Amino acid sequence: MELEDFVVEFADQFDETDPSEIDAETAFHDLDEWSSLIALSVMNMVEKKLGKQLNFKEMKAMVTVRQLFEYIQSK
Amino acid sequence: MNANPFSLERKTILITGAGSGIGRATALQCSAMGARLVLVSLHGDKLSRTAELIGRDDTECYPVDLSDYDRLCGLVGKLPELDGVFSNAGIVKSLLAKFSEKNDMEQIFQVNTFSHINLVQQLIAQKKLKRGASIVFTSSMSGVFAGLTGGSLYGATKAALVGYTKALALELAPRGIRVNTLHPGMIETNLTDNTALSRDVLDEDARNYPLGRYGKPEEVACAAVYLLSDATAWMTGTKLLIDGGYSVK
Numbered sequence: 001m002e003l004e005d006f007v008v009e010f011a012d013q014f015d016e017t018d019p020s021e022i023d024a025e026t027a028f029h030d031l032d033e034w035s036s037l038i039a040l041s042v043m044n045m046v047e048k049k050l051g052k053q054l055n056f057k058e059m060k061a062m063v064t065v066r067q068l069f070e071y072i073q074s075k
Numbered sequence: 076m077n078a079n080p081f082s083l084e085r086k087t088i089l090i091t092g093a094g095s096g097i098g099r100a101t102a103l104q105c106s107a108m109g110a111r112l113v114l115v116s117l118h119g120d121k122l123s124r125t126a127e128l129i130g131r132d133d134t135e136c137y138p139v140d141l142s143d144y145d146r147l148c149g150l151v152g153k154l155p156e157l158d159g160v161f162s163n164a165g166i167v168k169s170l171l172a173k174f175s176e177k178n179d180m181e182q183i184f185q186v187n188t189f190s191h192i193n194l195v196q197q198l199i200a201q202k203k204l205k206r207g208a209s210i211v212f213t214s215s216m217s218g219v220f221a222g223l224t225g226g227s228l229y230g231a232t233k234a235a236l237v238g239y240t241k242a243l244a245l246e247l248a249p250r251g252i253r254v255n256t257l258h259p260g261m262i263e264t265n266l267t268d269n270t271a272l273s274r275d276v277l278d279e280d281a282r283n284y285p286l287g288r289y290g291k292p293e294e295v296a297c298a299a300v301y302l303l304s305d306a307t308a309w310m311t312g313t314k315l316l317i318d319g320g321y322s323v324k
Binding site: 036037040041044045047048056057 | 169170171173174176224225274275276
């Protein structure tokens, strides 16, 4: 999966946030809708689409969507 | 008056998922109460460690994958007659409903529900349950007394055991065989170690329990001993909740 596809998948986990508000450089923890529920949704998406497992600690350490994507790629 | 109604002396008890967590703790507690044990786990090395901790020559160990039906049937054929069954093996999957797909459902139901039902069916069919035996299923607080985010499938597998127990208790009652479910809240086991939740998230969650912490496997083991012992000779088809008060709120 390429970064731009990952951004689309990432944005798809939100229900209220318009996808246009999210790009590779978005600091996702600052989004109004960000919550532990969305975090779990992202973790489930990563497991399903990329076959990698993340935990909350790893999610917490990431700042931007790009950083999260690169971290997943390195796992 | 029986001096110790919780004694398991002269009882032979089968415990599944005995390699770790609640299963191992229950094996140790049952042994301390005098039971002879037959232990099953998917993991042979962990099973050997449990047997080593028990330190009794008469413990039988079977490293078997209970989700393999043929191997399960073969295992039951080798078992002695039983006074108690602690059907406990299980897995946890933290998955939101929108990601809970067919293969996830099949995997978790296979381990947490179908294997338990297959085991009991074979124990009955192969006449391995003594008159007055006690069957205890490890169900959960989740799915029966409370819902946990990401636990829809897990809760469903555990609630299914409650439904199964109701009719099973009726069918086995004429032979004095009792069937009950045990419902732990979050317990500090390797299942919590393996969850996607980090330690600080778990610690924060533990504060939601009125008693201020998660449970310990040893505490669930005591509840299992209670249900396996003659102290509960007149209890069947019931749900024993052990959750630090979580579901009171």
